Amino acid sequence: MNTLAEPLPTPGRYSIFAAICLAALVLPMSFTGGAVATPFIGQAFDARPTELAWITNAFMLSFGSLLMAAGTLADLYGRKRLFLWGMALFGLVSLLLAVAPGIFWLDILRALQGVAAATALSSGCAALAQEFEGHARTRAFSLLGTTFGAGLAFGPLLSGLLIEHWGWRAIFLSTALLAGISLLFAAPTMRESRDPQALSLDTGGVLTFSGLLVTFTTAVILAPEHGWASPLIVSLLVAAVAFLLVFILIENRSKQPMLELKLFLFPRFVGVQILPIGTCYCYIVLIVLLPLRFIGVEGASALDAGLMMLALSAPMLVVPMIAAALTRWLPAGTLCAIGLLIAAAGLCWLSTVSDQSQIIGAMLLTGIGTGLPWGLMDGLAISVIPKERAGMAAGIFNTTRVASEGVALAITAAVLSTLIAHHLRGSVPTADLSSIAQGLVMGDIQRASAAVPVEVLRTAYTAGFNTLLQLLAGFTLLTATVVFLFLGRRSVMPVPAIQSLT
Incomplete structure (x- = not known):
C-alpha cells in the first residue's frame, strides 16, 4: 500500500519520467567518464596508481553497498524527498569534483557521488513505479533501461569530446548540468509517496556489508604494491572475513534482513546472481x-x-x-x-x-x-x-x-x-x-x-x-x-x- 493521490495528468507523468531518465543517463556517464578521464587526472595531479584506482572504485563501492539501504529509506521517508536530495547532492558533488584541488579530495568526492547516485536511482525507480500501471509501466522501465544503456554506450564518446575541447574537469561540469535539469523536471511535478508497511533499515547489515566491500577491495587494490603476504593486506583480508561472518550472523537472525541469504540455497536463484x-x-x-x-x-x-x-x-x-x-x-x-x-x-x-x-x-x-x-x-x-x-x-x-x-x-x-x-x-x-x-x-x-x-x-x-x-x-x-x-x-x-x- 502506498500513500498516493489521484493519477497525474499525462504531461505530469512524463515530466517525472524525463527527470528519472536523465538521472539514469547521467549515472553511467559519470562511471564511464571517470575511466576516460583517469590518465588525464593522473597527469594533472602526478597521482600514484593506487590513488587513481579509487577514482572508479570509490564510486562503485559506495554505490553498490548503499543501493538497497537507499531503497528502504525512500520507502520510509518519501521517494520524492530522497530523489530530490540524491540528485541535488549528485549535482553539488559533481561541481566540487570539477574544482577538486588534488587526488585525495577527488577520491573522497567520488565516494560521496556514489552515495548520491544510490539514493537517486533507488528512489527514482520506486517513484516511477507509482506513476505507471500494467503495460505502460513495462514500457517505462524498458525505456529507462535503454537510457541507462545509452549512458554506458555514449559516455566514453561524450567524455572524449569534452576532454578534447575543455579538459577533464568538463566531464563533471556536464554531469552537474544534467543533474540540475533533472531536478527542474522533477521538483514541480513529482508527488510524494511512501510505503506505510516498509521494512525498517537493517543498519547492522548495511554497515557490515559495506565494511566487507571496503576492506576486501582495498586489500586487492593495495596488494600489488605491498604484496599479498604483507601485514597490511593480511589484516585487511582478515577484517573482510570477519565482516562477512558478522554479516551472515546478523542477516540470519534479523526479522527484516537486508538480504534473505537462505534464498541462495536454490540453484535457480543462484544462477540469476551469477549473471x-x-x-x-x-x-x-x-x-x-x-x-x-x-x-x-x-x-x-x-x-x-x-x-x-x-x-x-x-x-x-x-x-x-x-x-x-x-x-x-x-x-x-x-x-x-x-x-x-x-x-x-x-x-x-x-x-x-x-x-x-x-x-x-x-x-x-x-x-x-x-x-x-x-x-x-x-x-x-x-x-x-x-x-x-x-x-x-x-x-x-x-x-x-x-x-x-x-x-x-x-x-x-x-x-x-x-x-x-x-x-x-x-x-x-x-x-x-x-x-x-x-x-x-x-x-x-x-x-x-x-x-x-x-x-x-x-x-x-x-x-x-x-x-x-x-x-x-x-x-x-x-x-x-x-x-x-x-x-x-x-x-x-x-x-x-x-x-x-x-
Missing part, C-alpha cells in the same frame, strides 16, 4: 580498462578512444530488445548462456589481434554477446521466485550486480598488474616492477618511460593484457555453463519453498 557477475568480467571491466589502454598506453586521443568504445557499448542499445523477442522460442536462461558464450569468443578474438579493424570487430562481438543477458537478467531476477517476493528478489539482484562491479574492477586490475610485472621481469629492476606495472594499468606510461623504453613497456603491457583477456574469456565460459545448468529451463520457485525459509 551480473559474468557480465562484470566480460563487459564492465573493459569499459574501464580499454580507455586506459587506448589513451594512456597506446597514445590515442580521448575522442578516438571514445569512438572505439562505441563498438563495445553500442550493441547495448539494440541487442537487449532482440533478446526479449527471442524469448518466444528459447528460454531466457538459455539465451543468457548463449550470449556469454559469444562474449567469451569475442574476448578470445580480442586477445589475438592488433589491427584496429579486428580489435573493433572483437569488441563488437563481445558487446553483442553481453547484450543478450544484459537485456534479460533483470526480468529473470524477479521471475525465478513468485511475484509476491519480486521486490526482495530485485533488491538482492541489484545489490549483487553493483557490488560485484567494484570488486571485479579491483581484482582485474590487480591481475593485470601482476601479469605486466611478470612480462617486465628482466627489463626493470625488481624494486620498481610493482610501481611501473601499476602505473601502466592506470594508463600512466610517461612516468615509467623515464626508466624503461616505451616499446618495452608497450610490449609487456600488450602481453599481459592479452593473457588477462584469455582469463576473462575462461571465466565467462564458466559462468555460461553455470547459467545454462541453473537457468536453462523455464520454472519458478514454488511459494511453499519460499515460505518455508521465513
Whole structure:
C-alpha cells in the first residue's frame, strides 16, 4: 500500500519520467567518464596508481553497498524527498569534483557521488513505479533501461569530446548540468509517496556489508604494491572475513534482513546472481580498462578512444530488445548462456589481434554477446521466485550486480598488474616492477618511460593484457555453463519453498 493521490495528468507523468531518465543517463556517464578521464587526472595531479584506482572504485563501492539501504529509506521517508536530495547532492558533488584541488579530495568526492547516485536511482525507480500501471509501466522501465544503456554506450564518446575541447574537469561540469535539469523536471511535478508497511533499515547489515566491500577491495587494490603476504593486506583480508561472518550472523537472525541469504540455497536463484557477475568480467571491466589502454598506453586521443568504445557499448542499445523477442522460442536462461558464450569468443578474438579493424570487430562481438543477458537478467531476477517476493528478489539482484562491479574492477586490475610485472621481469629492476606495472594499468606510461623504453613497456603491457583477456574469456565460459545448468529451463520457485525459509 502506498500513500498516493489521484493519477497525474499525462504531461505530469512524463515530466517525472524525463527527470528519472536523465538521472539514469547521467549515472553511467559519470562511471564511464571517470575511466576516460583517469590518465588525464593522473597527469594533472602526478597521482600514484593506487590513488587513481579509487577514482572508479570509490564510486562503485559506495554505490553498490548503499543501493538497497537507499531503497528502504525512500520507502520510509518519501521517494520524492530522497530523489530530490540524491540528485541535488549528485549535482553539488559533481561541481566540487570539477574544482577538486588534488587526488585525495577527488577520491573522497567520488565516494560521496556514489552515495548520491544510490539514493537517486533507488528512489527514482520506486517513484516511477507509482506513476505507471500494467503495460505502460513495462514500457517505462524498458525505456529507462535503454537510457541507462545509452549512458554506458555514449559516455566514453561524450567524455572524449569534452576532454578534447575543455579538459577533464568538463566531464563533471556536464554531469552537474544534467543533474540540475533533472531536478527542474522533477521538483514541480513529482508527488510524494511512501510505503506505510516498509521494512525498517537493517543498519547492522548495511554497515557490515559495506565494511566487507571496503576492506576486501582495498586489500586487492593495495596488494600489488605491498604484496599479498604483507601485514597490511593480511589484516585487511582478515577484517573482510570477519565482516562477512558478522554479516551472515546478523542477516540470519534479523526479522527484516537486508538480504534473505537462505534464498541462495536454490540453484535457480543462484544462477540469476551469477549473471551480473559474468557480465562484470566480460563487459564492465573493459569499459574501464580499454580507455586506459587506448589513451594512456597506446597514445590515442580521448575522442578516438571514445569512438572505439562505441563498438563495445553500442550493441547495448539494440541487442537487449532482440533478446526479449527471442524469448518466444528459447528460454531466457538459455539465451543468457548463449550470449556469454559469444562474449567469451569475442574476448578470445580480442586477445589475438592488433589491427584496429579486428580489435573493433572483437569488441563488437563481445558487446553483442553481453547484450543478450544484459537485456534479460533483470526480468529473470524477479521471475525465478513468485511475484509476491519480486521486490526482495530485485533488491538482492541489484545489490549483487553493483557490488560485484567494484570488486571485479579491483581484482582485474590487480591481475593485470601482476601479469605486466611478470612480462617486465628482466627489463626493470625488481624494486620498481610493482610501481611501473601499476602505473601502466592506470594508463600512466610517461612516468615509467623515464626508466624503461616505451616499446618495452608497450610490449609487456600488450602481453599481459592479452593473457588477462584469455582469463576473462575462461571465466565467462564458466559462468555460461553455470547459467545454462541453473537457468536453462523455464520454472519458478514454488511459494511453499519460499515460505518455508521465513
